[in-house]
Each structure stands twice: as C-alpha cells, then as structure tokens.
Amino acid sequence: MTEDERTAVDLLAGVARGLIELTSVAQTAMFRLPYPSSLQLALDRVVLAGLTRHMPTPGGVPELLSWCRERRPADWWPLELPVGFLTADARLIHSVGDEATRTCAELASYGRDGVLEQEAETLLAELANTCGTVERFAACRDFLISRPVILQYNPIELLGPAVAHTWKLVQHLYVPVPDRFRVHRVVHRCTGCLLLAKPVTADASWCEGGCQPEGRVLESSHQPEQARALPLGLRLFLALPGRTERAVRSGLDRQTRLLPQGLGLHRVTSPDGNLCVFQVQDREQPIPAALRAAEAAAELHGPLDIVAPDRLAASPGYRENFEYALSDGADVRLLSVSEFTGLRPAGRERNDHA
Template sequence: MIEDSWAGVDLLAAVARGVIELASTDRSSAFRLPYPPSLQLALDQVVAAGLMQGLPVPVGVPGMLSWCRESALVEWPVTLPSGFLTGDARLIHPAAGEPTRTCAELASLGREDALEQKAEALLAGLAGACGMVERFAVCRDFLISRPVILRFDPVELLQPRVAQTWKLVKELYSPVPDRFLSEGLVYRCTGCLLLAKLTTEDGPWCEGDCPLRDRVLEPSHQPEKTLVLPLALRLLLALPGRTEQAIRSQFAEQAELIPLGLGVHRVTGDDGVPRAFQVHAPEQPVPAALRAAGTAARLAGGSLDIVVPDRLVERPGYRQAFDRAVPADARVRLVSVSQFTAPQPTGRPRRMHA
C-alpha cells in the first residue's frame, strides 16, 4: 500500500473529483465516452498504487467506477490516516448511482480545482455582482431555499419582490441532468429540497440523504421546466443552509454575514463576546475538521464554531474524530445545533451582532 497516508488522501480526493466531473456532464449517460481527463489520470494513479504492492486493480474507468460503487474506501489499495473515513464510506451510492456526500467532501480537499473552491468561486462572483453584502445575503438565501426549481414560473420570479434577486442568480441555474428523469418525471425531496430518485434497490433516494421518514418526493410532470444549481452549491451551500436559516430565525436581530467562502456569520452573546459560526452537514468528520481549519485561518482573528445537526454529532466517535483532526493552532470548535441554540444561563435571548 501507499507508504504516505496523506498521499492516499490525495489519491482518493483525485478520484472523487473525477467522479464529480463525470456526474456533472450534460450527456444523457454519465458513463458515456470520452471520460474526463481527471478521471483517467486518477485511474492511472490507483492502478500504479495497486501494482506496486501486487494488489488487485480496476480494469479501466468502468472498473474503477464499479469500485466506487461497490467497495468501501477502506478496501482500496491506499493507506489513509487512522480514522480518516468511516468504514462504509463509498464514492458512488450503490443503489442510486450518484456521487455520495462523502465523495463531495473528499473532492473539496486539496488542489485548486476542489469542489468547495468551485462553490466559493461561484458565490464570490455573485457577491461581486451584488455589490452590497445585504443584497448578497438575500441572493444567498434565495439559493438555499431554491436549490431545485421544480417548475420554473417566470411570472412568479419576475414579481417586484424577487425580480432583482432572480436577475442576479439566474445564471447559476441550468436544466436538470437527463439521468434524473424517470418515465417523464423528475423528483425533488421535500426534506432537503434536493434532487431525488423515486425507485432504487433501497427505496426512494435523495441527494441530502434525509432520514427515510423525511424522504417524501415531489414530482414535476414538466422536467423541461426544472432548473437546478450546480452540485457544489446543492450539497455544500443549500444542504447545510436550511439548518443555518433555522438557526438564524431563532434570534431577534439579523446576523452579520461575512462573505467568506461558503459564508460565515457572526453572533454576539450576552457576555458581549462575538463569535463566528458556520453551519455544515458533513458525513465525514475528519475532512470537515480540515476544511474548517482552513476557513478559520482566513478569518481576521477570533474562533470559529462549526455547527452540525444533532443527528450527526450524536454518531459514535463523530465528535472525537473531528476534535482529533483539528490542527493544534486552529481555533475551531464543533457544536451541535442544540448546543448552539440553547438559552444563555441568564435566560435572556442571545443578541445578534449586525
């Protein structure tokens, strides 16, 4: 196996980026030739790693895609830092055939073409077009609330209250990929508001991996009128963004949005100490900790709370893995939604720093 465990992380991140690039094509079949150069290069690296150690290797890109779908990443011929990924992590969902959230999180690590950096670049462009932070905040909330516009209605979006916002964000939307069509229908999950598939081997599936009880699918009978944000914005902005909006709604005053990366907000508690926070919904705590440390380093001093849904923090070993992965000099703290929104000891509502 690869001697350098961080080289193993880089290799899996390269494969993840290749899978994301393949899934982002507009072709009717995601597996139609030609394959993206990034995926072919990642295959060459995986094959070289396996041959050096006399281990099985995938046969061509189709074989590697089968590995992504059928094999847990801990079974690949790479060495990873201890506890870097959960034992069942895959890059492609075995039933839906779509990139997993783990795939998106790995694709967000490393080089300049990382998925998170692409999402940040799109938001930075939007922020520049908006000019004012307040206008950007409105547009950002629009994207969070509408990652999938199931039935595009120009009359609704040209009303005075949303017309300016739509003018600024409309170029971020594109038609739904053909592979999401099933018998002339396209589906959206009412839980996460992301794309979904009605029938798989495991039942209904959605991009947000909602609990089964929340996985209610809403169809569109006119898929040609369905518009979607890029996968990077769907998974890295809109998915955690719904939790972020719920948190912000609990406070009396408007939060201060710092247009940094995917967006950071600042709050001030009753003790008068301001604190920055960012909401995430990561499947993998270790990559999340590394990304959080990078965001904290870009802040002008202070600490950063990473707020994560309770059901993730409550997974066995999740918090411990995150805390171990945070670099010693990074002022980052993992906080559950319940912890972050709990009333202050004084009983007074927490104030928002605007």
C-alpha cells in the same frame, strides 16, 4: 498525517474529482465514453500503486466504478489512509442512487486541487461583487438556499415585486437538470432537503441530501425542460447546510450579520457579550470537515464555531474525529445546533492544544 498518508488521501481525492467530472456530463448514460481524462489518470495512478504493492487493482474504469459503488475504500484502497479518515460506511458512489455520494463531493473538494466547494465559493464571490451590498447579497444567498432546485418556472412568483430583483441577480446560476435525473420524463425533488431526487424502485428512492428513506417524500415535475438546478457545489455546500443555518439564525434571540467570505460566515454577539463567528456545516466526513474548518479559521484570523445538525454531531465518533483532526492551535469549536442556540449546554471547549 504522514507523507505516505497524505499521498493516499490525495490519490483518493483525485478519484473523487474524476467521478464528479464524470457525473457532471448532462447525458442520460452516466458512464458514456469517453471517460474524463482526470478519471483515467486517477485510475492509472491507482493501478500503479496496487501493482507496486502486490494488491488487487481494477481492470479499467468500469471496474473502478463498480468498486467505488460496492466497496468501502478501506477494503480495497492500495495505499494506507489515515486511521479514521473516512467513516466505516463510506462509499464514493451511492449503491441505490448510482450517483456520486456526498463523501465523494467532500473528497473532490479536498486540498489545493479541490474543485467542487471551491467552485461554489467562486460563484458566491462573483455574486457578492455583483450585488454590491451585504444586504443584497444576503437576500440572494437566502434565495439560493430556499430554491436549490426549481421544478417549474413560475413567473407569478419569480417576477413578482418581492423577488424580481433578486431573481434577476441569481437566475444565471441555474442550469438545466442533467438528463440522468429524468425518470420516465419526470424530474423529482425531495421535500426534505429540497435537492434533486429520483425513485429507484416502487419502494425505494434516493436524494442528494441523504434524507432518511422512511420519511423521504418526492415531488415532481412532468415538464423536465423547465426544471432548473444550482450547480452541484452550491447544492451540497450552500443549500444543504443552508436549511440548518436559517433555522439557527431564526432560533437565536440575537441579530446575526453575514460575512461574505467563502460559503458564508456569520457574526453574532454571544450571551456573554463577546462577538463570535459561526458557520453551519453539514458534511458526512468529520476529518475533512475539520481540516476545512481550520483553514477557514486561519483565513478569518480568529476563533470559529462550526455548527452541525444535532443528528450529525451526535453520530458515533463524529465529534471525536472532528476534534482529533484539528491541528495544534486551531481555534475551532464544533457545536450542535441545540448547543449553539442554547437549547442544550455546550460543554465543549475550543481546541487549544498549543
């Protein structure tokens, strides 16, 4: 990545962070004044870049938001992004849900100024420290994965002997669902990804996990004051891939052990008897995903397998762009769930350009 391309990506990530800060305000009106200073600063930088290059610029925050919703960054971004850095259909605001997209969240977590994924890692590190043992932390982590959104407080479930101690350790992580998710005083959750959702029209709906519209089913609570949800970073970077991770763990015929690092790594003995470490990711953008995986492998000081849902690994260009983005010597391999669990031959070697 050239210096100019890095500047372009850093600025786009700044816009994404501003949008995430804007959407974090728990108000019914998502775009209420005053705008966060981070978003206003990002707009100023975008305008300056556009003016110096004689390109169209947004006239203010509302127009910037409109462009983020209606246009691909490649169509209007004043600086040249690296080739293939974002997928062709990428948007920062979902055109139907009117919420920051997963792409926006991934960009907001990019680089040294990243906020969202990093906040999730901090919360998990604090939880691991409180738990004291890996086993207790693993139980808490699984609880969060299985319950990213609690529509209604159920004392029989949460205070029962099976989960009472776990609930005591994690309940501080749950916050009221933002007002903008209340549609006619009803809060919705997608039964597929278990994340927040909302009906948009009689025939259309939206969910945070991006489940296919034709198969999306919403469940609801008419007591929105009781609904609680994990912070956005934990919902998208822990709970969303966590559902696939739990399926991977149950699909292996070998015992896995949690390494409480970052969002969570797992060590398992491979069929050939060697130890390997894997992490499940579910991210829309392959290049930022690869860059983050390379950082995790460097922190691990060893090889790392990234396991992605089959549909994601098979999407056009995803694997190629992921592998292209890995730096020389990055000891990272991308595998689909079927490849990793042995349902299908892997047929992929680690990146070893060095």
